[in-house]
Amino acid sequence: MKQRNFSSAGDGVLPIRRAALLAAAVVLAVACSPVFNWREVPVGESLVAMLPCKPDRAERSLPMDTATVSIDMAGCEAGGATFVVARLPGGDASQAEARLAAWRRAARSPWTGAQLTEAPWKLPRAAAAPAPWALDVANTAADGRPPEAHLRWFAGPDGQGGTTLYQAMVLGRPSAADAAETFFDGLRLR
Numbered sequence: 001m002k003q004r005n006f007s008s009a010g011d012g013v014l015p016i017r018r019a020a021l022l023a024a025a026v027v028l029a030v031a032c033s034p035v036f037n038w039r040e041v042p043v044g045e046s047l048v049a050m051l052p053c054k055p056d057r058a059e060r061s062l063p064m065d066t067a068t069v070s071i072d073m074a075g076c077e078a079g080g081a082t083f084v085v086a087r088l089p090g091g092d093a094s095q096a097e098a099r100l101a102a103w104r105r106a107a108r109s110p111w112t113g114a115q116l117t118e119a120p121w122k123l124p125r126a127a128a129a130p131a132p133w134a135l136d137v138a139n140t141a142a143d144g145r146p147p148e149a150h151l152r153w154f155a156g157p158d159g160q161g162g163t164t165l166y167q168a169m170v171l172g173r174p175s176a177a178d179a180a181e182t183f184f185d186g187l188r189l190r
Contacts, residue, residue, distance in 0.1 A: 035079045036176055038186070043074050046156045046164060049085045050186025052078040052179060060086075064102040071167075081146075081172035083183050090163035093129060096155055100130040100165050107135065107151055107167070114139040125189040127155040127163060146172040150180050156189040 036052040043049050053076035061068050075084030088103065090096030108116060114137050121134035132154040139145050150170045158164040168187055170180040 036174075036179055036182075037078075038182065040186075041074055041085075043085045043166070044072070044087050044164060045159045046190050047085070047087070047166060048188045048190065049074070049168065050183060051076055051083055051085075052183065053083075062088075062103075062106060064099070064106045069099075079175035079179055081170050081174040081179065083179075084167075084169045084171070085187070086167045086169075088165045088167075089158065090130075090155055090165040092162055096127075096163040096165060097130045100133075100153055100155065103165065103167060104133060104135070104153060110145070111137050111139065111149070113141060113143075114145070121152055121154070123152070123154045123187060123189070125156065127157070130155050130165070148173050150184070152184055152187075154187075154189075 037054075038050050038052055039054070041049050041051045041055050051074070055074040055076045057072070057074050059070055059072055062071050069088060071086045071088045073084055073086040075082060077083075088099065090099050117136045117138075119134050121132040123132045126132045130153075132152065134153075135149075135151040137149040137151075139147055139149075149172070152168045153166065154168075155163050155165050166187075168184060170183055174180060
């Protein structure tokens with residue numbers, strides 16, 4: 001019986017091993033740098049959000065009806081879409097309802113001509129009033145606006161007896177079909 005030496009470079013085994021090791025290294029490199037790197041991010045005192053990347057934080061002025069209000073935002077871009085959570089002091093229950101209605105109107109205004117679908121929405125532990133609300137946008141016009149947007153509004157306690165209003169938004173079409181759902185399912189009021 002002839003003994004065969006499998007470590008010799010001449011029999012083709014070594015190049016196969018190198019190719020296998022190289023393939024494994026490529027798989028590991030890709031696995032270590034995912035497009036969606038989900039993480040929990042606190043947004044104020046009462047909300048934790050799941051964002052697909054390390055968020056930037058900013059404060060922005062938003063025109064609503066006859067006033068301009070300041071909102072805090074945390075968001076990032078991943079997989080071809082922008083994921084943002086914004087918060088706005090809502091005041092007492094009567095003020096919160098009016099402020100949320102104004103915020104929804106302000107968010108709809110840039111989408112003239114797009115298909116808008118609005119409906120009640122559910123989020124565990126969200127305040128009943130103002131009620132959680134959803135807006136989904138389909139934009140078929142080649143006008144520079146994203147092809148779709150998904151917005152969700154809800155309210156929670158501010159820790160001082162008042163209400164904080166929130167808007168969670170996915171702007172654009174994420175490269176993973178379940179990314180928007182993962183984002184919205186990851187919203188958790190404390």
